[in-house]
Amino acid sequence: MTYSTKSSDEIESVRRGRYILLCKLLLAIGTTFLLVFGALTVADHLYLLSTVLLGCMTVGYLALFLLFRDNNIKFAVISINTICVVLSLMLLITGGRENTGVFWIYPVLAINIFINRFWSAVFLYGFFLVVCGALLLTPLSGILLTSYSLTEALRIEFTLIALYLICLATLHSEERAQTMLSQMHNADMHKMAFFDRLTGLPNRWNVKNRLDSLLLKAKKKGEHIGLLYIDLDNFKKVNDNYGHDMGDKLLKVFSDRLRQLAEEFNQSFQVELGRMAGDEFVVVVKDPHHSDRAREVALKILQLFDSGLPVEGISHSVYASVGIALYPENASTAEELIHCADLAMYQAKGNGRNRVEYFSDEQARELRDQAVIENSLRASLQHNYFSLVYMPMFDCQTLEIVGLEVLLRAENLQRLGIGPDRFIPIAEKTRLIKEIDLWVIDNAMARLVELQATTGFSGKFCINISGVELHNELFPVQVKQLIDTHGVTPSLIEFEITETAFVLDDIKSRAILNELRDIGISLALDDFGTGFTAFSQLINYPADCLKIDRSFVNDLFSVDVARHKMVRIIEDLAELYGLRVVAEGVETKEQLEYLQEIGCDWVQGYYLSRPLQWDALLSFIDEQETVVRQ
16 A cells, blocks of 8 residues: 555545545434434324324434444444435425425535535435426426415526536535545655655655566566765764854755766766665666766766765755766676665775775675574574584682683684674664574573582672663663573673773763663673773773783783783772773783782683683583692
8 A cells, every 4th residue: 555545545544434424414413303204293183294204213213323432434424314305305295384395405405415425416316306397397296285376386496406506516616625635635645655845855755665576577678777975074064063054054055066966977878866864865877878977976976076065054064975886797687786875985985085985896795794694693593503612710819719701602604714793783773783692691590590409609790781771771671680590699790892882972871881780780891992982981980890812912021011011000090990800812921920929810712721611611611629738
C-alpha cells in the first residue's frame, strides 16, 4: 500500500464515520417524528396513512438497531431511501392531514438527496419525479385519494424539479470540493513520503526506489550508471558556530546549486539528485555512451565550493568529499551501489577531503571479507561455535594466580585465520557485539562457578566488553540478571574496557559505568597509554585497575628513554590514585624482574602462561597449587 492510498483510505474512513453519525441522527429523529405523526393519523382515523407511517417507523428502528450494532451503513441508507420515497409518495397520494402532506414532501426529499452520492441521488430523485409527473399529469391521477388542480399539479412538479436541481448542484459542488481536498492531501502526503522537506530533493527511500528502476533498465540495455555520494566537509562547524537554522539555509543553497548543475547536464545526459540524510547527497549519472561521466559531474560539484557558499552575506568555507561507485562494475543492486559509493566517500575524507575517490578493488575485497566474517559470527551465535580460553594473571611478587582474563575464540573463523582483532570491529559495526558480549559474560560466569566448585579458585574473572555497551542502557540490567542467575559474587567479576572507549564528557557512558560499579563489578582500563588520556584526568575515570599495554612492556629496555620510563610513570600514577596495575605481554625474565622491582601488582604474558583451554586450565591451576603447597 502506497502512502497516497493509505492517506485516501484514512480520509474515506473519516468521511464514513461522519456519514454513519449523520444516518444515526436522521434515523433517530425521523423515527420519532414518524411515531408521533403515526399516532396523530390514527387519532384522525387516517388508517392507510398511519399504517404507512408506522411501517416506515418500524423499518427505521430496525435500520437504527443494525447501525448501532455493527455499523451496517448499507442497510441504513437503503432503509432511509425507501422510507423517504414511500413516505413522499403516500403524502402525495393521500394529501396527509388536512391536505398539508405536500409541504412535507420537499424537506423529506432534500434530506434524502444529501445522504446519497451524486449519481445515486440523480437516479433516485429522477425516478421520483417521473412517478410524480405520472400521478399528477396523466390519467394515473385517478389513483390519488385527494385532488389537485392543474395549477397545483404543475406548481408541485416544477417545485420538485427546482429543488432537484438546487440540491444536486449543491451535492455535486460538495463532492468536487471533497475530491479536490483529497487530491491535495494525497499530493502533500506523496511529497512528504518521497521528497525531502528542506531541499525538495528526493529522499533516501525515493532514491533507492528510483535507482532500483534505473538499474533494471540498465541491465536490460547493457548501460552504465554512476552513483556519486556527497558529504559536506566542515558543515558541522557551521552548525556549531552559527546554529542549525544557518546550517539548513546552507543545505538549501547547496541543493539549489546542485539542481542548477543537474539541469545543465540533463541537456546531454540523465542526472538525478537526492538527499540521503543530514549533509549527505547523491547524484545518479546515466549515460549509455560514456562511463566516465560520473567523474566529470563530480569535479563540477567540487567547483561549486570554490568561492564558498554564501548564506545571509556570509561566505562559508564548506567543501565536499565525493565517492563514486559504478554499475555494473562495483555492484548489482541499488543497496550495494549506495553502500559502495558511501565507502568511497569515506575514502575521500580519509585522503584529505575536498576530493573525489572511486570505489576500489581493495574496498571490494574488504566488503567481501566483512560479509564472510559477519555471516560466520551469526553462525557462531546460532550454532555455538564460540569458545572461551583463559589467560592466567599472576601476583607480580609471589607469582600466584590471582585472576583469569577470559578471551573469546570462534572456531569457524579461526580455521580461516581470522582472530578477535579482526572480527570484533566487524561485530561492533554490525551490532552483533551486544549479543556476543552477553554470550561471553554468561558462559564466563558459568565457568567461574564451576571453577570455584572444582578448585576453590578465588581470583577475579576479567572479561573484555565492547565500548558499544557504554551506550547500551540495558547492559547493567542484563549483567545483574546474569549475576543473579549464576549466583556469582560481583566483586569477582572485572570488566576490561579499552582506554579509547572511555569518553569523559559522555554523561551516558559514565552513568552506565557507575551502574556497573554499584553492582559490585570492578572496571579495568585496558591498553592504557595507547589512547589520548591526559594523566591529570585519570582520577575522573570510574576505574579500579590500569592495564599497561604490551607495547610499553616490550620497550622496557628500549633506547627510547621516554618509552622506557613510561611503565614506571604509569605505576607511580596508579599508586597515587590507588589503582591496581597489570602489565600485559610479559615475555622475558628480565621484564618480569624489572616489573617486580618497581612494584607492579599483577602481570600476564607468554613467559608465565599462554591462553589455556578449559581442561588445560584445570591442570595448570592444580600444578600451581601443588607448587605452592611444597
